[in-house]
Structure formats: structure tokens, C-alpha cells
Amino acid sequence: MKKIITAISLLFTILLIACVLFYSRYQSFVSIERVTADHILTVSPGDTAQSIANKMLEEIDLESKVFLRVFFKQNPGITNIKLGSYKVTAGWDFKTLFEHLESGDEFQHKITFIEGSTFKEWRQQLVNVSGLVNDTADLSEKELAQFLQIENPKLEGLMLPETYFYPQGTLVSALYLKSHKKLQAYLEQAWETRDKNLPLKTPYEALILASIIEKETGLESERTTVASVFINRLNKRMRLQTDPTVIYGMGDDYKGNIRRKHLRQKTDYNTYVIRGLPPTPIAMVGKTSIDAALHPAKTNYLYFVASGDGGHYFSKNLKEHNRAVRKYILKK
Structure with missing residues (x-):
């Protein structure tokens, strides 16, 4: 009887030791760093948690297969990985990795x-x-x-x-x-709330004017004033005479300088030659320039010239404008 008890005790001890060793090695397996560097991991059609795990193992032996089976049995939810590309971070273990892939939080x-x-x-x-x-x-x-x-x-x-x-x-x-x-969406919304009596017939015309405003000034604070100049000139049937339209009309011929001959050159966009707006916008337009075109400041300005500090000097008549040109441009 003693021999039987001793044998059972020995067997139990062996099993216990085996279980402890298995658990220890399993915990080491699941907690080890599997992502060695930050990168983008793409889950493609046909990929599974198992296939991704296999790719990340240095070698696939019997022990690894057993450990993976136990791991996925214990964590069934993280096997529902979603298609897409994910930013994964160095130091992640399998559990952290597959929880991220299951979240669907694509990079x-x-x-x-x-x-x-x-x-x-x-x-x-x-x-x-x-x-x-x-x-x-x-x-x-x-x-x-x-x-x-x-x-x-x-x-x-x-x-x-x-x-x-x-x-x-x-x-x-x-x-x-x-x-x-x-x-x-933004243009249509802005058009519905535009100021009354603007010389603009369609949202597209507003977009064209906005693109000129966009190219004329980088200062948000003066965009409505720049807009007022063009609106006033359109109302008086004056040519817009804006350099960015000349440059756009020149296309690849523009080499960084505008000469008098370019101002006289007839293109579809040269507003020194054509009347009214050019046929299309001359740039991609931000929201503030659209707003400026549809809600211009109320001024009597008809001219402006770069003042040298990133802004412009605005004038109500040609005499005043010529003085500003002599002051800010010709003095250079």
C-alpha cells in the first residue's frame, strides 16, 4: 500500500512540476516582446491571428504550436482581427498586438x-x-x-x-x-448667406474671386478689404488688373518676373486685358477667402499696393494710388 501511495505521490509531484514548468514557459511565451520595432502592419484578406503570429515567431516547433493554441483559447476575442493597416509599437507582446488589431483603430x-x-x-x-x-x-x-x-x-x-x-x-x-x-459643401453653405447686391451671379464666380483674393494676400485680417477693392471695381465695370491672374495665364512661361509686355499679353486670365472675372479660379481656395468674397468690407477703395511688410496700402483714387506706388514700389 505504501508503495502505491509513494508511486501516486511521485506521479503527482512529477505532474505538478510539469505543470509549473509548462505554466512558466507559457507565461514567458505570451509575455515576450514580439514587436521589435515601430512599423506599419497590414492585415490583408486571408490573414488570421494564427498566420500573423506564425510570421512573428523565429521558429515554429511543437511547443510554440501548443502555446499558441492555449493563448487563443484563453483570449478568443482577439482573434477577430480586422482588415487594415496598423501602427504597432516596439515592445508589444502578442496580447497587446492582437487587441490592437481587433480594435480596428487603423493608422x-x-x-x-x-x-x-x-x-x-x-x-x-x-x-x-x-x-x-x-x-x-x-x-x-x-x-x-x-x-x-x-x-x-x-x-x-x-x-x-x-x-x-x-x-x-x-x-x-x-x-x-x-x-x-x-x-x-462649404461653398454652397456660404453662398446661401452671402451679402446682398454682390456682382457675382453664381457660387462658381464667388470661387473665382476668392482664388484671386487668396493669391493677393496672405493676411487674413485684410482679405475682406482686398475683396472690397475687387467688388468695387466689378461694380464700376473696371478691369480687375491683378497680377496673379497674369501669372496664371502665363503658365510655364512665368519665370518669376512680370514685365510690361506680360501685362499687355492677351490670355484668358489676364485681367489687365479682359473685363470681369477670369474663366476659372486661379488657385485652390481656403474658407476665409470664400467668406471674404461673399462678405467684403464696405469701403470706397479701388486700388492697393504691397506695403513691404506683408500687407497692402489701399487707395480710393488713382492719384492716391500713384503716390503709394512711388512710396512703396519705386523707392526700391
Whole structure:
């Protein structure tokens, strides 16, 4: 009887030791660092928690297979990982990693478009941007407009410049469309609350004027005053005579300087030659410039000239303007 009891005790001791050893090695397995460096991990169709874990193991032996099976049995919820791209951090163990993949909290890239930039500059900026798939690279501007189902074949001004966040694998066309819809929504809302008796017939004309304001001044504090100059000139049927339209009309011929011959050169955009607004916006427009175009200051100003400190000097008549030109421009 003693031998039986001794044998049972010995067996129990062996089993206990085995369990302790198993538990110790299992705890070491699940708590060990599995993410060795910060990076973006993409969960693709067909990926499972098991397959991702296998890729992260240095070797897959019988013990690892057993430990993984126990781990996923103990934590069934974290096996429901979601498709997408995730920022994972060095030092994470399996539990932390798979809880993150199960959360669906995808990593968001970001890109910022500057107010006053042009559509051509947007296209250059979007070449080989991290996280984006450029499905529009081979399309002309007209073809891209058709692809996005935008009626206007000229896309200048039809997208809202700001910072956009997007997950890995986002299509460039989707980013364009999102930006266009945001611009349209804001423009339509602003148009409904516009000042009365403006010489602007459509929201698109307001966008054109806003783009000129955007290019004329970087000071938010004077945008409504700049807007008032153009509104006053339109009401008096005066030419707008604004240099940014000349530059835009010159296209690739612009080399950093405007000469008198350029002011006389007839293009669709040269407001020293044409009357009224140019046919399209000349840049991507921020919200404050749209607001300025639709709610200009009430002034009698008809002219302005750069004052050299980032702002402008405004004049009510040509005589006063010429004095300002001599003071701020010709003195240089």
C-alpha cells in the first residue's frame, strides 16, 4: 500500500512540476516582446491571428504550436482581427498586438494642401506619397474630372486645401473626391448667406474671386478689404488688373518676373486685358477667402499696393494710388 501511495505521490509531484514548468514557459511565451520595432502592419484578406503570429515567431516547433493554441483559447476575442493597416509599437507582446488589431483603430497617414496652391502643384505633391495608391497618374485633367464625375473639365479651385487623414491603401481619386465634396459643401453653405447686391451671379464666380483674393494676400485680417477693392471695381465695370491672374495665364512661361509686355499679353486670365472675372479660379481656395468674397468690407477703395511688410496700402483714387506706388514700389 505504501508503495502505491509513494508511486501516486511521485506521479503527482512529477505532474505538478510539469505543470509549473509548462505554466512558466507559457507565461514567458505570451509575455515576450514580439514587436521589435515601430512599423506599419497590414492585415490583408486571408490573414488570421494564427498566420500573423506564425510570421512573428523565429521558429515554429511543437511547443510554440501548443502555446499558441492555449493563448487563443484563453483570449478568443482577439482573434477577430480586422482588415487594415496598423501602427504597432516596439515592445508589444502578442496580447497587446492582437487587441490592437481587433480594435480596428487603423493608422492614419496625413497630407496637407496649402491654401493658394494650384491643382498642378497638388498633382506633383501626390506623386509617391506614403500610403496612397495613385490611380490617376495617367489621366489628363479633363479625364480626371470625368472619372470623378465633376462636370467642369478644369479642376482648379474645386478642392478644399487643408490637412487630410487617410488609411493605408487609399486611392488618390478618393482623396480628390473627398476634398471636392468638402469644398462644394462649404461653398454652397456660404453662398446661401452671402451679402446682398454682390456682382457675382453664381457660387462658381464667388470661387473665382476668392482664388484671386487668396493669391493677393496672405493676411487674413485684410482679405475682406482686398475683396472690397475687387467688388468695387466689378461694380464700376473696371478691369480687375491683378497680377496673379497674369501669372496664371502665363503658365510655364512665368519665370518669376512680370514685365510690361506680360501685362499687355492677351490670355484668358489676364485681367489687365479682359473685363470681369477670369474663366476659372486661379488657385485652390481656403474658407476665409470664400467668406471674404461673399462678405467684403464696405469701403470706397479701388486700388492697393504691397506695403513691404506683408500687407497692402489701399487707395480710393488713382492719384492716391500713384503716390503709394512711388512710396512703396519705386523707392526700391
